Amino acid sequence: MDKNLTIHWFRQDLRIADNPSLYFAARQGSVITLYIVDKQQPAMGRASEVWLHYSLKKLNRALKHKLMVCQGEPLQILTDLIKQYPVTHIHWNRCYQPWQIKRDQKIKLQLAKQGVQVKSFNASLLWEPWGVLKKDQRPYRVFTAFYKHAFSKAEIPRKSLACPPDLENYQLPLTTKIDDLNLLPKSNWYRQLISHWQPGERAAQSLLDDFLNSKLYNYKTGRDFPAFDFVSRLSPYLHFGEISPHQIWWETTSLNSSDNSQHFLSELAWREFSYYLLYHYPDIINQNLQPKFDHFPWRQNRSQLLRWQQGQTGIPIIDAGMRELWQTGYMHNRVRMISASFLVKNLRIHWQQGAAWFWDCLFDADLANNTLSWQWVAGCGADAAPYFRIFNPVLQGQKFDPEGDYIYRYVGELSKLPVKYIFAPWEAPAEVLQNAGVVLGESYPKPMVDLKQSRQEALSAYKNLTFEEDKPQ
DNA sequence: TGAAATGTTGGGGCG
């Protein structure tokens, strides 16, 4: 009997449900499920490695302990497997980081020469980046235009696929253990970090259910308040493919079409837009999408960067955010914008240094989203915030954390300071500070920069930028 | 997915 044997190569699709590559592999015969730690790949962030470890464990369990893991060079590993086993097909779901695209093209070509059928599928984007273009065949650079086109003119996202029935998972001898991949760091800091999370497909499903049942109804306004849990927190799961955007899309649209669900879908579309831009402009990892920013006078300042990273800026809402990141591998989106704006505008430190820190600390660290979001805040991205849009962290706190709940949660030094002064402790009368047991500069830092002055400096730096561009050459 | 500066309006206190 000539039965098919397919290798399904897991990458950023660590799920069984709605996994096209796995689904079609299972339908045509037995399957080898494989995960490779690619030693050639750019370094993952440290938090991401921790997540990956636990996610692989969960996946392996769901596959009845038949997930093969190894590390090395994918082409070599796949070639060896073809030689040893009667492999007829190799499947994977597409990845979209520039290095992945390059790698996969090469591998596909080489494997085809060896007589196996190689197929790739779409598992992580609602719209393929090459499928959405302006009339002049160039990519969109404005979100709303992109979204309108994708939403109304592009192909409707496919519906979720079922779990593959009766996976005949081919057992391979001699597999590396997940523990051998050394994804966990030597020290124990990660235990506290991961304790806030439950990686894996099943947890993603229940987060989605929970979100659609009880949080979505207040999403549009609730999503701006970092103290409250009105966001989905699905971002890490989306990054690792523990849930598909297709499933989220269809479950949300079939629920209702309120403002809230529309808004949630548009956030999902921002993710698409980031992937889209990264596909069309792969240089934006290291380069400003708008070249006029190439000569922007960024400041190089290690000690200021460090204070920002450690949540010791002396501005409570920012410190709260940076500490949330450090302690939980996550930061609420509203606070990401505030703290990023502070780094890039008030401190005028290069967005790439902020992006690098987030990359290392976030469980949802994602090249497309992280890069594009930082460029957006810095003003050098597509459809970016105008240069003069500078967040005032005091006002933002008053507006979006009016009771100070979020700040109190992460900035314990100020726990006795009344709400009235929690957003700007330096403005509190000496007596109030004393009663709260706060000594500015000792128990809690003084603000590291003057907000008003640094705002002015940023404005004039950014303004020069536009003048330079307007000058005739 | 901002904030500050500036302009306008309208109600109430008060001579």
Added chain:
DNA sequence: ACGCCCCAACATTTC
């Protein structure tokens, strides 16, 4: 009764 001032509240402009 009336005009004047003050100022909060809102609107518009500017960076």
